[in-house]
Amino acid sequence: MKTDITLKEHAPQGETSRGALLFYSQFDDPTEWADALQAAYPGLDIRIYPDVGNADDITYVLAWRPPEGFFAPYKNIKLVVNLGAGVDSLTGRADLPEVPICRLSDSGMMALMRSYVLFAVIRYARDMPDFEKAQRQSEWRYIHPTPLDRIRVGVLGLGALGSAAARSLADLTFDVRGWDLAPKQIDGVACFSDPGEWENFLGDVDILVNMMPLTTGTRGMLDKSVFDALKPGTKFVNASRGEVVNEDDLLAALRSGQVGAATLDVFVSEPLRSDHPFWKMENVYITPHLASITVPDAAARDVAANIRRVEQGEAPLHQVNPKAGF
The missing domain is CATH 3.40.50.720 (NAD(P)-binding Rossmann-like Domain)
Incomplete structure (x- = not known):
């Protein structure tokens, strides 16, 4: 029950996160995701790859199948959210920091x-x-x-x-x-x-x-x-x-x-x-790999909830074990 309440809570107006979120996907519309994330977390600093700006600002990453070496420039990451269900692209990577990795729980x-x-x-x-x-x-x-x-x-x-x-x-x-x-x-x-x-x-x-x-x-x-x-x-x-x-x-x-x-x-x-x-x-x-897709409006609320949890010193929801692959 705590999970449901957390994911449905509304973002405080004028809220500002302690870092920037970097979005990476070759398959998703970044504008749609940016709008959904801003609605779920007003004031969130969103960077769309490759327009990263200062790499040290990046605290959160929302990504789908990032290439090898992708994470290496970002030394201050606190949370990685996999933009989808399968996390196989995040396993066995030398560039992945030892931070919580979460999958989306998107209705x-x-x-x-x-x-x-x-x-x-x-x-x-x-x-x-x-x-x-x-x-x-x-x-x-x-x-x-x-x-x-x-x-x-x-x-x-x-x-x-x-x-x-x-x-x-x-x-x-x-x-x-x-x-x-x-x-x-x-x-x-x-x-x-x-x-x-x-x-x-x-x-x-x-x-x-x-x-x-x-x-x-x-x-x-x-x-x-x-x-x-x-x-x-x-x-x-x-x-x-x-x-x-x-x-x-x-x-x-x-x-x-x-x-x-x-x-x-x-x-x-x-x-x-x-x-x-x-x-x-x-x-x-x-069918061409479309059995399920991530829905930005619903998933963005999940991302925002986990950012708030990390900023409050709490463990994020829906964590995965990258060594196990799920």
Whole structure:
């Protein structure tokens, strides 16, 4: 409850921070972010990279995938906020200072991810690919619907976004099972973390949704052994990171029918090259890494709340462990 109150509090009028915030992103509109941050923290000194000014002024950094060496000039950083959910670009860096690193807890971002996962799962659960094919053939094809509580959905990765997606699926009465490296409890979701249950978990689902973060331990973890453990024809959804999946093994499983179909939002190399076999496969549905995006108006309030906490000598919210990768 304390988190909710903190994130909703209004900024005092005329407030001035003790340092400047540096914004870096090649993908986001800096003007939209500057406006949102000013609204959440009036008087905040915002610098848009590369217009940094005096590097010693920089106390806070809000960044998405900064290049190697990015942090080296800034000696007075107190807080780094990752502009998005995945923090893999902030792991294993020699230039990153030993300061709190936080991810955004953005209700808009969570809503978008829930909607994407629900869309992908429902599309398979309600046989939409078959109806899409029938329409292309001008064919009236009836497929009797399967009750949702008979469809078993496995969610790999029960962090903030994975847990939200799993809860939303359970709310629709899907039979939801979740897997995470650490024990979790989610209402309506059977949660697993024991390595001894891994193969049984995989073999018991009709649709598998990957929400695992990218770490040294998860890179390439979804490989031939995982796809072979699934029931033949299991559907697969990847909405986390492309590098968690061995794409050659997934391609082979899709060609053989071991994986019946896949919805893929993320890839090892992006943009996906135009000659990649995924483009031509009828059982693959591709979206260009947009399952979820950060919503500035909501996220800026989160950033402002954490700046205030740091300035008051408090620990910021939503900290991550860069060594663990989440």
